[in-house]
Amino acid sequence: MxxxxxxxxxxxxxxxxxxxxxxxxxxxxxxxxxxxxxxxxxxxxxxxxxxxxxxxxxxxxxxxxxxxxxxxxxxxxxxxxxxxxxxxxxxxxxxxxxxxxxxxxxxxxxxxxxxxxxxxxxxxxxxxxxxxxxxxxxxxxxxxxxxxxGAEILDGLSMPQKLTPAPKPAALPVYRLDAGKSHEVEGQGESAILEIWDDQIVDGDVVTIMQNGESVLNSYTLQKEHRQVTLRLSGNATNRITVSANNNGSQPPNSAMVKLIWGNDEHLINAETEPGKPAYIILRPVK
Missing domain, CATH: 2.40.128.30 (Avidin-like)
Structure with missing residues (x-):
């Protein structure tokens, strides 16, 4: 110049x-x-x-x-x-x-x-x-x-892309299961995952989980963290999961949040029980 x-x-x-x-x-x-x-x-x-x-x-x-x-x-x-x-x-x-x-x-x-x-x-x-x-x-x-x-200047170079946030998964509906009641769910697979925790104030609630009369989680004190249990299912037969309250904690009733993952399905259940008055979750397999 x-x-x-x-x-x-x-x-x-x-x-x-x-x-x-x-x-x-x-x-x-x-x-x-x-x-x-x-x-x-x-x-x-x-x-x-x-x-x-x-x-x-x-x-x-x-x-x-x-x-x-x-x-x-x-x-x-x-x-x-x-x-x-x-x-x-x-x-x-x-x-x-x-x-x-x-x-x-x-x-x-x-x-x-x-x-x-x-x-x-x-x-x-x-x-x-x-x-x-x-x-x-x-x-x-x-x-x-x-x-x-120079329309070709940017050819072959990475251009910024607007990122579309992934949609948030829809919240699972929560089924309220009262003491003495039962709730039936359907699913597929030879096993299921059960998660249990206290989603309210941790007040010392203690529960026992049984499958077809056999203990799978005995006298467990509920925490904010999820406790996970694998359930081996009985072929094509119906399985009964019993949620029993060992106590009422410091703030009755005994309240446990239960999540069942069975095949491609998930179920969220809020089980409110009392000592001597359990609640039941019935697992019915479908083809």
Missing amino acids: FMSAFRNSILLHLLLVLLACFYAPAILAQQEDIVLLGTITMKDQQVYAYKLQFKNTAGKISGFSYTDVNGQNETKASIVGSVNAAHTEVNFTETTIISSAGNVDPQNLCYISGMIKLQPGSANVWQGRFTSYTIEKRPWVSGDIILMG
């Missing part, structure tokens, strides 16, 4: 139309290269034709920039940079001046560093800002940059 030339903005925009026609065959012929063509505008409203031509390898870019495209002071520089697919933006920096068509003092050449972002609703309009630095790395001018082309 050079610092002292002056351009009429109206003539320059006409020039850009001609450039687009002139470079179209070259763009098609070099399909591996990505070409962006447009303008840079400085704070004093001087406008220059500007082109980027580069390759994109897994988000890393390398190639060339051209300032005052097709003008008497056209300057070519090497560039490196990156593509940020998540933010649909390109960052680039000129690193070395390769050639300059005009008789420009090297001390009056500077290096551009810019960021352009794909405009909302567009597939090929990139707009952003640039800053420039002298050969001694001193900041120089800054301004706006707008380029067109």
